[in-house]
Amino acid sequence: xxxxxxxxxxxxxxxxxxxxxxxxxxxxxxxxxxxxxxxxxxxxxxxxxxxxxxxxxxxxxxxxxxxxxxxxxxxxxxxxxxxxxxxxxxxxxxxxxxxxxxxxxxxxxxxxxxxxxxxxxxxxxxxxxxxxxxxxxxxxxxxxxxxxxxxxxxxxxxxxxxxxxxxxxxxxxxxxxxxxxxxxxxxxxxxxxxxxxxxxxxxxxxxxxxxxxxxxxxxxxxxxxxxxxxxxxxxxxxxxxxxxx
Numbered sequence: 001x002x003x004x005x006x007x008x009x010x011x012x013x014x015x016x017x018x019x020x021x022x023x024x025x026x027x028x029x030x031x032x033x034x035x036x037x038x039x040x041x042x043x044x045x046x047x048x049x050x051x052x053x054x055x056x057x058x059x060x061x062x063x064x065x066x067x068x069x070x071x072x073x074x075x076x077x078x079x080x081x082x083x084x085x086x087x088x089x090x091x092x093x094x095x096x097x098x099x100x101x102x103x104x105x106x107x108x109x110x111x112x113x114x115x116x117x118x119x120x121x122x123x124x125x126x127x128x129x130x131x132x133x134x135x136x137x138x139x140x141x142x143x144x145x146x147x148x149x150x151x152x153x154x155x156x157x158x159x160x161x162x163x164x165x166x167x168x169x170x171x172x173x174x175x176x177x178x179x180x181x182x183x184x185x186x187x188x189x190x191x192x193x194x195x196x197x198x199x200x201x202x203x204x205x206x207x208x209x210x211x212x213x214x215x216x217x218x219x220x221x222x223x224x225x226x227x228x229x230x231x232x233x234x235x236x237x238x239x240x241x242x243x244x245x
Contacts, residue, residue, distance in 0.1 A: 072097065149241065150213065
């Protein structure tokens, strides 16, 4: 495995623990509450967290008694997740560095999980090639047992076009690009490029169908405010709940 497989790794390497200071990471408890209520997951259920970052959702699920495996392309984030799970003695959470694009061929994780989550543009939303999004979804499908449930957030293309005046939206690819400054734990600033794959509900239905899922619901959400709200142009993300077939 090469040292760098994805542009996001350099960003994660700079931010490390400072990632968890950003406002969009502060709604973890509400998000997990909604996920568990929506899926009906019972204590002891097996979850895979795809694009887990430093493990905030994985750790919260583990605190609720779930068996959790978190994967992320960033070794720095995996190290943070390991450290935090050890500090809390959460032995029901494990983490490994793995590019989500490789799940499709990672047989040791296939048919192992009752539920999957892929949130906050974790893996799925960070690809500039929509075929890779299909590969990631297909890989997630393979990790699930029959009738397993996936909860995934995707950036709202309508919102990006309407509200992100400082970003460049490529109408052909559906990818939003922006340059922004990020800070590490020492306050050091680094200018980085961000690419976010954006979707409409229609496109999400198509890509999930290709990957072997039946969509149960799509709702408009924002970090820390997950709900069953109708799809709109005014919320930054769509939350998809889907069942494998």
